[in-house]
Amino acid sequence: MNRYVMGIDNGSQSTKVAIYDVEGNEVAFGSYQLKETLSPEPGVVIHPDDDLWDSVYGAIKKCLANFSGNPKEIAGIGLCTIRCCRVLLNEDGHLAYPAISWMDSRLNQPYIHSDDQVKYVTTTSGYLGFRLTGEFKDSAANYEVHWPLDRETLDWSPDEEVFKAYGLKSEMVFTLVKPGERMGTLRQELAEEFGLNQGVPVVATANDKAVEALGSGIKDDGSIMISLGTFISSMLLRDVYKENAVNFFPTLACIPFKYVYESNGIRRGMWTVSWFKKLIGEELVTEAAKLGVSEEEYLNRKAQEVPVGSDGLITILDWLSTPSEPYRKGIMMGFDQRHTKFHIYRSILEAISYNIKNNIEDMLSEIDVTLKDVVVIGGGSKSDVLMQIIADLFGLPVHRRKGSSVACLGAAICVCQHLSIYNDFYEAAKIMVKTQNTFLPKHENHVLYNTVNESIVKQVRKYTDEILKLTYPIFN
Numbered sequence: 001m002n003r004y005v006m007g008i009d010n011g012s013q014s015t016k017v018a019i020y021d022v023e024g025n026e027v028a029f030g031s032y033q034l035k036e037t038l039s040p041e042p043g044v045v046i047h048p049d050d051d052l053w054d055s056v057y058g059a060i061k062k063c064l065a066n067f068s069g070n071p072k073e074i075a076g077i078g079l080c081t082i083r084c085c086r087v088l089l090n091e092d093g094h095l096a097y098p099a100i101s102w103m104d105s106r107l108n109q110p111y112i113h114s115d116d117q118v119k120y121v122t123t124t125s126g127y128l129g130f131r132l133t134g135e136f137k138d139s140a141a142n143y144e145v146h147w148p149l150d151r152e153t154l155d156w157s158p159d160e161e162v163f164k165a166y167g168l169k170s171e172m173v174f175t176l177v178k179p180g181e182r183m184g185t186l187r188q189e190l191a192e193e194f195g196l197n198q199g200v201p202v203v204a205t206a207n208d209k210a211v212e213a214l215g216s217g218i219k220d221d222g223s224i225m226i227s228l229g230t231f232i233s234s235m236l237l238r239d240v241y242k243e244n245a246v247n248f249f250p251t252l253a254c255i256p257f258k259y260v261y262e263s264n265g266i267r268r269g270m271w272t273v274s275w276f277k278k279l280i281g282e283e284l285v286t287e288a289a290k291l292g293v294s295e296e297e298y299l300n301r302k303a304q305e306v307p308v309g310s311d312g313l314i315t316i317l318d319w320l321s322t323p324s325e326p327y328r329k330g331i332m333m334g335f336d337q338r339h340t341k342f343h344i345y346r347s348i349l350e351a352i353s354y355n356i357k358n359n360i361e362d363m364l365s366e367i368d369v370t371l372k373d374v375v376v377i378g379g380g381s382k383s384d385v386l387m388q389i390i391a392d393l394f395g396l397p398v399h400r401r402k403g404s405s406v407a408c409l410g411a412a413i414c415v416c417q418h419l420s421i422y423n424d425f426y427e428a429a430k431i432m433v434k435t436q437n438t439f440l441p442k443h444e445n446h447v448l449y450n451t452v453n454e455s456i457v458k459q460v461r462k463y464t465d466e467i468l469k470l471t472y473p474i475f476n
Contacts, residue, residue, distance in 0.1 A: 004074045005419075006063070007215075007411030008056060010081040010128060011208065012101075015055035017063035018408035019074065022421050024432025027069060029404045030062030038098070043105035046098035052081075052124060053131045064194055071195035076203055076419055077186065078411030079132065081124035083142060083207035086111065089120040093130045110146045111167040119172065125204070126174045132202045133184025138174040141206030141252040151241060154178050154256060177204045178256040180417035180425065203418045205411045206254035209262060212377060213237055214254040215410030216401060217433030219426065222372035226356055226390070228380025232269030234360050236261045236369060247362035254410055255425045261367070263359040267320040270380045272330075272348055275319065280341060300385045303346040308392070308445045309452060311338045315351035316460055327472035331464055349386045350449075353393045354457045373397045377406045387437070392445035393453070402434040409433065 004027065009016040012034070019028040032055045037045050064071060084102035089095060096117045100107060111121050120126075126138030140154040148157040148166050155176050157163065163170055177183060186200045205211045209227070213235045216225040220237045227233055238259050242250045249262045268275075277284060277295060288298035313335060318328040332347065364371070373396050380386055381400050391398040403409055413428045422428040 002069060002073045004069060005412045005415040006060075006074055006077045007405070007408035007415070008059070008077065008079050008081075008128075009208070009211075009405045009407035009411065010052065010056055010079075010124065011407075012082055015052075015059040016405040016408055017056075017059040018404055018412070019063060019067050019069075020409065020412045020432070022416060022432075024409065024412070024434060026403045026409075028063050028067035029408075030059050030064070030066055032056075032058035032062060037101050037103070045101040045103040047101060048098065050095060052099050052128060056128055056131070060194065072197050074196055074200065076201045076415035077132070078203045078205055078413075078415040079125055079129055079183065080205040080208055080211040080407045080411040081128055081142070083123075083209065084145065085124045087122050087124060087127040088115070088118045089122060089127065089130075090117050091119045093120065093127075093134075093136065095127075099124065099127065107146070110165070113167055120174065121168060121172050122174050129183045129202060129204075130174075132186055132190065134187050135184030136174045137177055137183045137204075139179060139183070139204035139206055140176040141179050141204075141210060141254060141256075143176075144207075144251055148173075149176075151252070154252075179204055179206050179254045180256070180414045182418060201415075201418060203411075203415045205414045206252060208407055209233070209235060210252060210254040210260045211407045211410035211414075213260050213410070214413055214425065214429060215406035215408070215433065216375045216377050217429050218375055219429075220258070222370055223375060224360065224371055224373075225375045225377060228270055228352070228376060228378035228386070230269065230271050231265050231267060232352065232356055232378075232380075233265035234263045234356060234363075236363075236367075238367075242367065245366060247359075247366055254414065261363060263356070263363045265359070266317055266352065266355050267322070269317070269352055269355075270378070272317060272319050272352070273345075273380075276345055276348060296383065299342070299345050300383050302342040303349065303385045306340075306343050306346040309448055310343045310347040310350060312336070313339050313343050313347040314452070314456060314460070315344075315347040316457070316464070317348075317351045317355050325465075326476070327468045328461075328465070329468055329471075331460070333460075346385070349383070349389055350393075352380070352386070353389045354449075354453050357390075357393050357453065358458060371396060373399065375399045375401065377401060384437075384439075387439045388442075389449075391439040391441045393449045395441045395443075395446040395450075397441070398439045399435045400437045400439075402436040 014033045016031045034055045035051050086100040088097040123142045125142045143149045148162045182201045218225045225235045253260045288295045316331040319330045321328040416428045
C-alpha cells in the first residue's frame with residue numbers, strides 16, 4: 001500500500017494544496033484564487049464572505065481531481081495559513097465578523113472587545129483548522145505579536161492579567177498544540193466527500209514564512225532562504241530568540257523551540273517586474289508568442305543578452321515608500337544611448353538582488369553567522385537570470401527547489417513528523433526537500449557587482465533623499 005501526505009498553503013492571494021509521497025515527490029497539485037480583500041473604510045482590510053475557507057475547500061477539491069492515486073492512501077493533512085491575521089468567531093466556531101487581514105491597521109494593537117457575539121479570538125490557522133476538524137485547537141507557532149503566548153512553553157501565559165493586557169480572557173482562545181502535533185481529525189462529512197479514510201489527522205504547522213523555511217530545507221548551519229514574492233525577505237533558522245533585534249524580526253519556527261530570523265523586506269519587490277511588463281504591453285505578448293515561450297521567459301532571455309551591471313544603469317527600489325520615509329520614490333539613473341528596455345528589466349532584477357543582499361548584511365551584523373549557500377523560493381526563483389545574479393552578487397551557490405510550493409512541502413513535512421515516518425524534522429527535510437538547479441557564482445561578476453554595491457548602491461540615498469524631499473510636497 002502506498003502512503004501519501006497532503007500539504008495546504010493558504011496565502012494572501014491563493015490557496016495551494018499539494019499531495020506528496022513520503023519521500024517528498026509531488027504527485028498532485030491544485031490552487032484556488034482568493035477574492036480581493038475589502039477596505040470599507042480607511043485602515044480596515046477584511047476578507048469577503050467566507051473566502052478563506054472557500055479557497056481551502058476549493059484547492060483541496062482541485063488537487064484531489066489531479067491526483068491519480070487512491071485518496072484513501074492519504075495518511076495526513078498539514079495546514080499552513082497566512083500569518084498575522086485575526087479571526088473573530090461566535091460560540092459555534094463560525095465567523096462573527098469577516099476575517100481581518102494582516103494589512104488591517106487594527107492589528108497593530110491588541111484586540112479590543114466590542115461585540116458580545118465574539119466568543120473566540122483566533123488566527124487563520126485556528127479558524128481553518130476548526131473548519132477541517134471541528135476542534136478548537138491551533139498551532140502555538142502562529143501566535144506572537146499581541147498574543148499572551150509564553151515562548152518558553154509554547155503555551156498560553158498562566159496569568160490572567162497578561163491576557164487582560166491583550167484584551168482577552170483565557171476562555172476566548174483555542175487550545176494550543178505544537179508544530180507536528182495533531183489539531184484534530186478531518187470531519188467525517190469532509191472525509192466522505194473527499195474520499196479519504198475516517199480519522200485522517202490534520203496536523204499543525206506554524207506561521208507561513210516559518211513553514212516556507214522548513215520546506216526550503218535550510219538548517220541552522222549557514223543556509224539562508226530568500227523568498228521572492230510581492231514582499232521579498234530572507235530567513236535564517238536559529239536556536240535562540242534574539243531580544244531587541246534592530247535589523248530583523250525573530251519569530252517562532254516550524255520546529256518547536258527553534259526560531260526564524262526574518263530580514264527587513266522589500267515592499268512591492270517582484271511586483272516591480274509586473275509593473276514593467278505592463279509598461280511593455282502588447283509588444284511583450286506578441287514577441288513571446290512568436291517564440292512560443294511565456295512573457296517571463298522572453299524577458300529573461302533578453303536580459304541574459306544584457307551585460308552584467310546593465311551597462312551602468314542602476315535602479316533603486318522604492319516603488320512603495322514606508323510611512324517613516326514617505327518621500328522616497330523609485331530611481332533609475334545612468335541612462336545613455338546603449339540602454340534598451342531590456343537593460344531596464346535587468347537593472348530591476350539587479351536592484352532586487354542588491355536590496356535583499358544589503359538587508360541580509362544588516363541582519364548578519366547583529367548575529368554570528370557565516371553564510372555557505374542560499375536557497376531562493378517564490379515566483380522570482382523561476383528566473384534563471386535572477387538566480388545567477390543572486391549567485392554572482394553573494395559569491396555563493398544558489399539553489400532552486402523542486403515543487404509547486406515550499407509551504408505545502410513544509411506542511412507535509414509536519415505530517416511526516418506527526419506520523420513518525422522520520423526521526424525528526426531535520427531528517428524529514430533532508431529526504432523530502434529536493435534541489436532542481438544550483439547556480440554557481442562567477443568571480444568576475446562577483447567583483448563587479450560588489451564594487452557597484454559598495455560604491456554606489458549603498459551611498460546613493462544620502463544624495464537622492466535630499467532631492468526627493470523637495471519633490472514630495474509638490475507631487476503628493
